[in-house]
Amino acid sequence: MRAVVVGATGNLGTSLLEALAGEEAVEEIVAVARRIPQRQFPRTTFVAADITRSDLVPIFQGADAVVHLAWLIQPGRKESITRAVNVEGTERLLAAAVEAKVPSLIYASSVGAYSPGPKDRAVDESWPTEGIESSFYARHKAAVERLLDRLEREQPALRVVRMRPALVFKAQAATEIRRLFAGPLLPRSLLRPGLIPVVPDVPRLRFQVVHSLDVGEGFKRALLGQVKGAFNLAAEPPIGPPELAALLRARRLRLPVGLLRAGAAATYALHLQPSEPGWLDMGLAVPLMDSSRARRELGWEPGHAATDTLRELIDAMRGGADYDTPPLARATSGPARAREVASGAGRRP
Numbered sequence: 001m002r003a004v005v006v007g008a009t010g011n012l013g014t015s016l017l018e019a020l021a022g023e024e025a026v027e028e029i030v031a032v033a034r035r036i037p038q039r040q041f042p043r044t045t046f047v048a049a050d051i052t053r054s055d056l057v058p059i060f061q062g063a064d065a066v067v068h069l070a071w072l073i074q075p076g077r078k079e080s081i082t083r084a085v086n087v088e089g090t091e092r093l094l095a096a097a098v099e100a101k102v103p104s105l106i107y108a109s110s111v112g113a114y115s116p117g118p119k120d121r122a123v124d125e126s127w128p129t130e131g132i133e134s135s136f137y138a139r140h141k142a143a144v145e146r147l148l149d150r151l152e153r154e155q156p157a158l159r160v161v162r163m164r165p166a167l168v169f170k171a172q173a174a175t176e177i178r179r180l181f182a183g184p185l186l187p188r189s190l191l192r193p194g195l196i197p198v199v200p201d202v203p204r205l206r207f208q209v210v211h212s213l214d215v216g217e218g219f220k221r222a223l224l225g226q227v228k229g230a231f232n233l234a235a236e237p238p239i240g241p242p243e244l245a246a247l248l249r250a251r252r253l254r255l256p257v258g259l260l261r262a263g264a265a266a267t268y269a270l271h272l273q274p275s276e277p278g279w280l281d282m283g284l285a286v287p288l289m290d291s292s293r294a295r296r297e298l299g300w301e302p303g304h305a306a307t308d309t310l311r312e313l314i315d316a317m318r319g320g321a322d323y324d325t326p327p328l329a330r331a332t333s334g335p336a337r338a339r340e341v342a343s344g345a346g347r348r349p
Helices: 010-018 081-100 136-154 170-179 211-225 241-248 259-267 278-285 290-297 304-318 336-340
Strands: 002-006 026-033 043-046 065-068 104-108 158-166 168-170 199-200 209-211 229-233 251-254
Touching: 002 010, 010 026, 010 168, 010 170, 010 211, 010 259, 026 251, 043 229, 065 211, 065 259, 081 104, 081 136, 104 136, 104 211, 136 278, 158 211, 168 170, 168 211, 168 304, 170 304, 199 241, 209 304, 211 229, 211 290, 229 251, 241 251, 241 304
Parallel strands: 002 026, 002 065, 026 043, 065 104, 104 158, 158 229, 168 209, 199 251
Antiparallel strands: none
């Protein structure tokens, strides 16, 4: 098999390359990224390309499958830039896959694609995917779901798989995750358990986490199999105020949602952190996911509990862990986070 992995140097891309490292059925991997890393992976050739403007057809020709992981989270203050990559870039990628006659496409969707749903039970992949209107990330994920709907109607012979993971974390992605969501002003030392006195206890603050290496394994199984359709990927247990309080050794403070959102909006407006308040809206609105289909049809089982994965991330953020590929490397932030500070808490990694 010849597999093309687009967006190969990020959190999920590096986990997929590691998952494929010992898989002899994949004889050749073409790893596509905007910047070529020095790190090498078995049977992998890196190609520099940008899905917004590069000619992708020659890269895709002869591939048995394309795995689409490329996605832009920052700059959140300029949605035209993120949409150009996430939606318009994906549309170009899909057209190139069709022109190159690629037989299989595996796409990294997200829990963020889902419409508002329950927090007291888990939903399967049939739940509507209209996103959360106030979140640009969710709007883009929902827009790509519609692109894939059209693709499946127009290209019924193309095998399309939509993987929908929960929040994806690993220690090696800690620097990037801190940069994307907390910004340059967060002191690493503050992430020591016991130093954060309280965690917000608000209705519907309940979300799911899954380890990046487990997601990489899920993508590998989808790549090698003959499955189609959507697959939820999440680990147990769901994370809420009790779990957060236990991890941080903090007490729970009951807050109205409006006050929490006002705080998120104010710190964003003041450029104190890069996460626009739509991220909070999405976290409070999206449903809990049932991963039974992935277990049943892919034989997938997460090897890390959600609480262990979140603890690993917090510890790694405190220690400044990274990975030697852009955008995961600490060098991406510049010395003393200078590039982050200069960009106003939110930049394209």
